Amino acid sequence: MRISNRLRSIVPTWLSSLIRPLIKPLLNRLALPRILTEEMLRLNRSAATHYGVESEVHPNDFIYWYILNHSSFPSVEAAIGNYFENGSNSTKLFADIIASLGLEANRAVKLLEFASGYGCVSRHLKKNPLLDLVACDIHPEAVDFLAKQIGVEAVRSAHIPEEFSPPAKYDVVLALSFFSHMPKVSFGRWLRALFSSLNAPGYLIFTTHGLASHKIMGRPSLSKDGFWFNPSSEQKDLAVAEYGTTISTPDFVTAELIRQTGAPIVVYKHAYWWEHQDLWVVKREK
Numbered sequence: 001m002r003i004s005n006r007l008r009s010i011v012p013t014w015l016s017s018l019i020r021p022l023i024k025p026l027l028n029r030l031a032l033p034r035i036l037t038e039e040m041l042r043l044n045r046s047a048a049t050h051y052g053v054e055s056e057v058h059p060n061d062f063i064y065w066y067i068l069n070h071s072s073f074p075s076v077e078a079a080i081g082n083y084f085e086n087g088s089n090s091t092k093l094f095a096d097i098i099a100s101l102g103l104e105a106n107r108a109v110k111l112l113e114f115a116s117g118y119g120c121v122s123r124h125l126k127k128n129p130l131l132d133l134v135a136c137d138i139h140p141e142a143v144d145f146l147a148k149q150i151g152v153e154a155v156r157s158a159h160i161p162e163e164f165s166p167p168a169k170y171d172v173v174l175a176l177s178f179f180s181h182m183p184k185v186s187f188g189r190w191l192r193a194l195f196s197s198l199n200a201p202g203y204l205i206f207t208t209h210g211l212a213s214h215k216i217m218g219r220p221s222l223s224k225d226g227f228w229f230n231p232s233s234e235q236k237d238l239a240v241a242e243y244g245t246t247i248s249t250p251d252f253v254t255a256e257l258i259r260q261t262g263a264p265i266v267v268y269k270h271a272y273w274w275e276h277q278d279l280w281v282v283k284r285e286k
């Protein structure tokens with residue numbers, strides 16, 4: 001019997017509906033880790049060799065399981081291939097942006113890869129000698145895994161933006177698919193916190209679920225200021241009020257950027273990442 005069913009049998013319905021949102025992250029955590037089969041490990045090694053990156057995958061890597069369970073892949077091999085290809089593609093897109101900003105001049109770019117997860121992208125970024133990479137995530141197991149298995153310096157993030165205090169300032173902070181999950185209460189505060197972690201000059205590069213994602217998600221009804229939040233996500237051990245699924249229109253993001261940073265938006269590209277997430281680049285000038 002699943003733990004949630006067991007709970008239902010001993011706790012009245014009204015009480016269980018109050019308790020469930022509070023203990024759901026804990027129940028999900030108990031369900032981890034998942035097991036990677038010998039076949040999956042073999043496929044990981046084969047794909048990793050193709051891209052020249054580390055093959056280790058952490059059993060709690062939600063992005064890996066999200067891709068594996070996605071209906072668009074006809075086989076486990078195709079899904080695992082996509083996990084490694086995805087990280088490689090993101091790294092290429094990122095390198096193009098850095099080059100277009102003229103940042104890679106005469107020293108390695110100090111890069112904070114914020115919300116790195118278990119290294120889907122970090123293992124590829126690590127290979128670029130023009131980058132001095134530090135990864136960062138909220139999951140302590142991810143930070144440990146990145147440092148020990150993937151060989152990337154990694155630091156722990158914070159649940160509350162005002163408590164985020166990285167050990168240095170960076171030329172670039174990259175946050176892929178992080179603002180695509182933030183609730184309204186912390187969206188702008190995280191923009192401010194990440195912007196504050198930049199050197200001047202420095203660039204905050206991030207993606208959001210904008211109007212293309214809105215269409216893919218069935219056009220849910222947005223608030224007047226262009227925001228939608230659903231308390232559910234692929235990160236099964238994070239509280240859904242803190243990390244869910246977000247849509248934010250360009251108007252909303254622009255207003256928040258002006259309010260929180262007052263800094264110029266130097267690049268905006270509709271549906272640029274994964275063919276649906278918007279790309280934003282904001283410059284810290286002073």
Ligand SMILES: C[S@@+](CC[C@H](N)C(=O)[O-])C[C@H]1O[C@@H](n2cnc3c(N)ncnc32)[C@H](O)[C@@H]1O
Pocket residue numbers: 063114115116117118120121136137138139157158159160175176177178235238243
């Ligand atoms: C959708 S995943 C994206 C992972 C990675 N950027 C990529 O593109 O593969 C979002 C990540 O945000 C991380 N996250 C959630 N809350 C966070 C926080 N407060 N600080 C840093 N990372 C956080 C999650 O642990 C997860 O790894």
